[in-house]
Amino acid sequence: MTEDPRTDAVSQQYDRWEYPPPVQDLEAWAANGHWDWFDPSWSHRIFWPDQEYRPDLDILIAGCGTSQAAACAFMNQGARVVAIDVSRSALNHEQYLKTKHGLDNLELHLLPIEEVSALGRDFDLIVCSGVLHHMADPLTGLRALGRCLRTDGVLAVMLYAKYGRIGVEILESVFHDMGLSRDEASVRLVKDAIAVLPPDHPASSYVRVARDLLSDGGLVDTFLHARQRSYTVAECLDLVGAAGLVFQGWFHKTPYYPHDLFPPGSTLPSVLSKLPDAKLWSVMERFQTTNATHYFLACRPERPMEQYAVDFSDPGALDYVPLMRTACRLSGDEIFLRGVQLKLNPAQLPFVQRVDSRRTIREICGSVAQLEGFSGRGDAQIQEFGHKLFEALWRLDFLAMALRTDSTD
Template sequence: MEDTVTEAVRKQYEAYSYPPPIEDAEKFLRKWGPLTCDPKFAGIQLWPEGRPRQDLRILCAGCGSSQAPLIALNNPDCSVLGIDLSETSLAHSNRLRDRHGLANLELRQMSLLDVGELNRSFDLIICTGVLHHLPNPDAGLKALAEVLDPSGSMAIMLYGKTGRAGVYLLQDILRRLGAGQNAEGLAMARELLKFVPSHHYLISTTGKLPNDLAEDAGIVDMLLHPQDRAYSVPEIMEFVETAGLIFFGWSDNALYCADRFLSGEMLERVLALPAAEQWAVIDNLTVLNSRHDFFVRKPHNMRFLTRFDTDDFLSYVPLVRSGVRLAGDVNSLILTRASLEGEVVTPISKSDALLLEQADGKKSIAQILSHSLSTGGEPEQRTNFARAVFERMWRSGHLLFGRSNS
């Protein structure tokens, strides 16, 4: 059964390359910037303690038509291996490799379930939009975990259960109608989309049909796929733990931030819950997340997790996330930035702002407090004030944290 499903998935991506191929990786990066899983973009999230080496060994597991070339182009000192089931997708990647002279990129047609046969280990494994298409995602993640270096990190994207409710309702309709991955099935899907009402789950969070449904490959991938599943937050936590890994953080905390969507007594109640429970509440409440982007590592790296329940946070080195802007006036200050699901706006006080303006990615929180003129009072009061401010900014995704070597 598993081989049958895997073969059906392979044939789909042979016939309908997805994501759509790109012709020029340099133009793509100039227009859109690095991928969110790129170590140049997410390095501090992947390795708060500092990346293990400059010449990273990177595996793009299920690299599709362009992911591996984009990573290789943007990280010329690193060696990148892209693997995929689809010969068509690899052909697109190979053209990009030739066009840009990517000597650091290797491409192979193979299943990620067979990565152990490579007899290699990797400092970074990128697997986005792949595991949820396997008949047995648990086996896929375990296979990747076995080739992850002890100091390595993994960037994963899985479909989100709350944000894809409408997708699965339409998938069910098309299965009942017998729609296949052919011209007739595509025509049937396009005809069905004409009748989707504005209050349907497929539309309601955005006000319009998803952009992916404008092209045949997108319709096939979203509505006619032979195998996909989606995950709730608790299911992600179980998925990661079952593979013997630890959840190491979201790509953007703002999508799971209680402060952003709640206030008053309800916010206090939710913030009293463990972090994973907070994330589950917000995911269920907002139904924003059609995808979950996150990082995982091996258990002995748990000491590098970001947490604020001890004074160890004083050794963290705060860095303001790219794109964050201070706006408003002295009586009504806000931090604002764009995110995957809309603008993130966070009110802050003048005292907060004076503390945050010293977050330069070089000084630890302890060093900031020792030189700060922004807060008076006893050392314990200053520490608790800093804890509250930096934790709230972390929950909102405005701040990232490295680790001080001192």
């Protein structure tokens, strides 16, 4: 007999060890520069490249935790936000935030993902971040979510990535064999072990940068979890397909492309460029093994691909409209994103300076062609250069691409 998700070890863990650490004030949270990656007020053009932001979305936060749903309702006050979770304490804090900020657009339910059909609703956007990999049967959960997704809707998912968590899984196995559980004494022992971790241990690089480990709840969630698994690229794609959905694309693309990884003269880029996307992504996650999370989007197979597909091999790619992604900014000749910066050379800079969320790549290239220093180059040469530059910045997550519609004219 399957254990009730409302009372199993996972729900008991989150009732005792709050995670993520609960936000106490959403106004202060937003004012201090925090955001949620899957918040449509920031990322709508990644979900729907062919549409402007719609304030009246129906949104489901599946596994809302302590604050995610309230933050979404706060940032999207014209939307109707429904939140489900199996942790009563998490929902209690969501209720606190709902009351504190007067979030009449937020609805809360103690409900497992497997039973989401009980809501009798369908949604434009379903966010399920860091939840499916804790379920007894992730496929059952994803199928249930897919059934309440609208035809043109988007399902935004985060799953643990296998290769970036190898060190974490090694330590998990160590703590399991030591007989640790989810109590205060075990948490103290985990802290002691991390403090003496050799610098060359596979978990050391993760421990150095993981802000989650600053809280006891984060330590329990990372190293002492009641149930979790991690996924390769191929397993993510298989999970989406088995759920009857279509893989829309990576929300964070950087880990899955080669960029400038290889030295000049290497033949590897040429070989990699001939691989189909799924194979390339799989190869690159094994080259670049630090990525610990897969952020991706899925949709229903009935949704027309031309509404969401961004494909730089398409001749129509010059009609894409580049726009800066959340927290991305250009300062001088450098472009910044989440502590990452890229210095642009004099040939690249004029193209990025003309990104205004309105002009197409073709129009930007035409404007650059009028500049002194570019007039000697033909239109085709400038367009080829701009095409490659914008594809590279899109793959590096500095830019998103809007599909040209009447609303972007």
